[in-house]
Amino acid sequence: MTSLALVVLIVIAGAGAFWFFRAAFTPAAPQQVAQTQHDSVPRSEEAPFSTQRALSMVSNQARTTLLPWGIVLDPAHGFIWVAEPGCEPKPKCPTRSQGVLGQYAFSDGNFIQDFNEPAGYTGPLFLKVDGAGNVWFTEPTSDAIGEFSPQSGSWNQWSLKKGSSPFDLVFDARGNLWFTEFSSNDIGFLNTNTHQVVETPIPTPGSNPYGMTITPQGTIWFCENAAGIDQIGSFTPTQSGTIKIKEYGVGSFRPHLIASDGAGNIWYSGGFNGAIGEFDPRTGKNTSYVAYTGACLTPPNCTGTHISGIYVDSKGNIWFTDSLSLRVGYIVPSTGQMVARTIHATNAHPNDGLVVDGSGRVWFTEEYRQTLTMWPPGTVS
16 A cells, blocks of 8 residues: 555544644555564563663664553663554554554564453553563553563553543653543643542643653653644643643644653654654744655645654664654754665655664654664664
8 A cells, every 4th residue: 555545635624634634644544554573483581670771772673562652761670662553543443452562672673472451451552661671551441551561471560541541651750640531631740659540631621731741950841733833732730640730832743752861851743744842941942943844735834744752862862753744853953964764665754753763773663564673873874
């Protein structure tokens, strides 16, 4: 299936504006796909708490079992975890099918094993790992937060408000979990010890909160993705879950995912406007960096770009994925220079799964191609 495949534009009220643009310019993909057979045999060298093998600096591409989404690194235990919902969430999957947590080797990116969700769980979307190696994930289709313990093989789940659609998530310094609720317009809180849930409405109605991050100073930031809203928000996490949310306009951006650099500057992907945005919390200044130089249909909406994934590496470079132009690249903030590499596979669709490890290796999911890809330092230059 190619990026030229004819797609049907479906306009849905409210949150549907986002999916109108996405459907219009996104290569068609199956709503639910069968599991793929892995080429490699599952390995167990990366058993939890074992001695790490040497890190590979050779490009690698491993097959995922289902359509992949978010990625999280767990170098302390030797793993890369991939959330595999098996669908394109809009914001929910079309069925309540179980998904997969894929476990891959941090050393080289090769497949280790799959952990299939049990009955009553639905496709994981974004995920984080706690200090003990437990994997926490959002389930927008069933309005729940899940936890999986690789050491014991146990699963836990906490239900949220019906119709909330939890998306991205972060841990605060106390180990509590915070998450965006895309459909209900809330910020969610889960005390990971008492399992108390608190959901706080965002001041702007219908903002569709999407990505979330935490700064080195401990402030949590999130994106408001709805068309015409063009805002990011912030709050100081509390032990009770009670928060006061502040919002900031960011111009013509429809921000998707969000990250913080070491100085506390906030970076966010611009969706369909072909840019990366920077917000300075100290001055309130917004700066835009060009990440796509193609033509725009009706500015600020460009025909050939969808920038969503974002990550700040140890050098301060701002990495991004562009699913429609099939590129992975980075911005150098000091010069504004954009460097990118094109993936020569029309079904790649690098999207929300993007991380850079401490050795400079870039990890990303290619959604429709169903792969986890690792590029060593210097691959993009």
